[in-house]
Amino acid sequence: MLDYLLSFLILTGALFTFIGSLGLVRLRDFFTRLHGPTKATTLGVGCMLIASSVYFSNQGTGMSLHEVLVTLFLFITAPISAHLLAKAALHLKLKSLTPPPDTDKADY
Amino acid sequence: MSKWFGPRAGLLPHPLLTPILASIWLLLNNSLAPGQIVLGLLLGWVIPLFTLRFWPELVRIHKPLALLRFLGVVLLDIVLANMAVARLILGRPQSLHPAFLDVPLALKGDLAIGLLANVICLTPGTVSARLSPDRKFLLVHALDAPDGDAVIATIKQRYEAPLKEVFEPC
Amino acid sequence: MLTLVIPIAFALLGAAVALSVWRLLLGPSAPDRILALDTLYVNTIALLVLLGIHLGSALYFEAALLIAMMGFVGTVALCKYLLRGDIIE
Known part of the structure; x- marks a missing residue:
């Protein structure tokens, strides 16, 4: 039973991480590319870390919860890097599929 | 006391920060030994005292239960x-409708x-x-x-309203 | 079951790393490359955690935590550089 749960978590994690990176290559402009990694990768790594937590908790050496820290850290930092990247791209006036409203009143 | 630590220095300037720091310490050490708990609480007490001046605003949570429910909604x-983004990436990139949207904010505080x-x-594709x-x-x-106004309405109603309720009730 | 799944996951994560390196080399703009680096470090965390499960050793966790912190600081510093042409004011 535990085996199946672990396999499921690991496979889901790896699949989402892969799809996130696939989005990085497949999509056509910077702003759409930004979506793949920031979302798919957080859930992918999250699943992987939960799997690790479950695995090491069942090794007979007591609970292992410190994976939660990395998950928490990633969930807090991933949006911040995405926001900063989007801001930098707007600042540099990168080519976009849809024109941004007005690039002149940036507040950096 | 206030000469060294800033204007608001009491014995426990940030009641929320202490348990958070203590639990992070325990997670980092991956143990629940009594010694670690004492050390964690000590760190959780001392660090807010010394970093008090760096905290720009005092955080006040008015409705903890609403915050918990909001966290549940966000996790879901x-x-x-x-799932949605994975489907969009695996689908045809040509058929996407990316858009820039201006969301009017009702929130005031930095943290909110x-x-x-x-x-x-x-959350979904934004x-x-x-x-x-x-x-x-x-x-x-x-x-x-494809429908920008619907996305804005969802954001305002699903995420902004609970945050306003938790941090800035009128 | 696990012995079957772990090599598949390794292959998927390896492919993910290869794809982000491809975007890193291809560009075409600076934010694209920073985004690729960002993805690269997140993929590396997943790879390290999986290696930890595979070898049954909790040691790799510390490396993953360090990469998470350093990677974030690196991304923020590079973005700041693009935004202002300077990192520390």
């Missing part, structure tokens, strides 16, 4: 959002706006891109939004 949305931006980044200088609008990029 993260999972759903990932920051949390909203974070949540927007983590990334917060820029805050306008007067803090009235948040520019959001949506991966696939």
